[in-house]
Amino acid sequence: MELANAAMKSGTVQNVLLISSAGCDYAERGKQPRLREFINIESLVLSTKGNVNTKLGHSPCVIRASFYAENLLLYSQQARNEGILPLPIGEDHKFAPDVTQVAARVLCGKGPHGFDDRHRGQMMVVTGPMLCAGKELATSASKALGQTLEFENISIREAKRVLKSQDIDDSEKEYILEYYSLVREGKTNYIATAAFHDVTGQHPTEPDEFFRMYSMELRPKKKAKHGNGS
Template identity: 65%
Template sequence: MSPRNVCITAVDGQTGYLIAELLLTDSTFSKHVNSVTGLSLHPSSPKCKELTKLGAKIVTHKHGKVRDMVKTLKETGCDAICLIPPTHKDKFDITLELIEAAKKANVPNNLFLSSAGCDLADAQKQPRLHEFLELESRVLATKGLPETALGTSPVIIRAGFYAENLLLYSPQVQEDSVLPLPVGETHQFAPIALGDVAQVAAHVLSGKGKNGFSDKHRGQLIVLTGPKLISGPLLATEASEALGVKLEFEDISEREAKRVLHAQSKSDESEKEYLLEYYSLVREGKTNYISTLAFHDVTGNHPTEPSEFFKMYAEGFMPEHPQKKRKTENGR
């Protein structure tokens, strides 16, 4: 089977960047991949420049016309697209355009990165989360259509709450030894490390079978969460033990959570809304589950434990280290 040509959208974001980096530098995947093209709304961003040095081709993502996007995708020569909704106020419309363009460009393999919890979100109370369900249905609607190859090998990954989002609260951890989250005292969720999601995506994108993606992955709806259900107070305990500093959990109101995000996050407003909606799912008890079987099945490994996550990012939380400015992203 010939090496794969992969196109990754929103490649300037954390998720797209990590997936591209793995495909380019990790021999587990790179030996199965011939080329990596990144679509970016910000092609001059530092991440795009880094990926260019690693061998990726960066293409400017000009949205607004399906016809132009079809031409762009055809010019990349990709036979697999990793469709990540971009951080943008018009994320939904841009993603719909990408799905339609990939269909018309006849790209045979499609990996769509969605969000865990979208199936439990209320269209009125959690519209940003719920819109992922509509996007999933558009991807799945291509399955078996005779006029396009796009439906040959669809895969959807529903990624849970990225643990990296906790870095948004590092100022409070550093200054007040407090972890402030609007998730209540009792209900639980299972944060997943971004690198774990990228690992699964890289396995899917580099896997091959007679019909496109590997038969092990083709047609799968993969739900990914971290390996441990954890409440706000337990999360503070895990962080305390990992960092060696006593932290307290503070259950803040949604109004205060909005103020914190506006003050400390540079993300697009839609991404902040997404985070607040996910927190509301936690408060409603709709995230009281873990889903790790798919991660084990795809990678053969165990997902990152919360304690391991806090150790990995210790210098981002600990006051004695200069805080590294990392742009966090919820998924998409």
């Protein structure tokens, strides 16, 4: 909100790309306040479109990105040492982890009013191409890594403990935990890939491909074989 207001006051910022969050429109202020805040930020950015008193409104774009697949790397230690993927998402509900090039394409685009006219003023929802429950995600990882990785449905308390050890901002930890709660509530059971195809002309990264890309960080350590003493 401070950045958007500063851009408006400067009178010199023409292009504004807001990376928002998929699912923020399903978030409840009492349960997922950090996620719901994105609605307020989106409204501020988009409400200035066409405002003759500031250049900010002439070329905004909003991307609602889903859970970043790279967030799974936060559990690389558990994956390598214990062969598990510990997520507090329940057993059955699904989400579509995302790796996207959309933001880069938008930022590099140029048009007569700022961003490329194909992107200017757009609200883009971008998810990965495949819905995955925890066990399906672990199966995909095992296939790509060539070793068994098991899903473990953990409690929120345990999830907080795991994230506490990570060197990331507290607000990002809150966001991740709130997104997990959306998954548990069944509010992420959808795929949105049209914007990715339209902007990049490519197919989003499949889970198998993601795990192959980060195989060194996630591959479980092989258990030592026990000899017979001979």
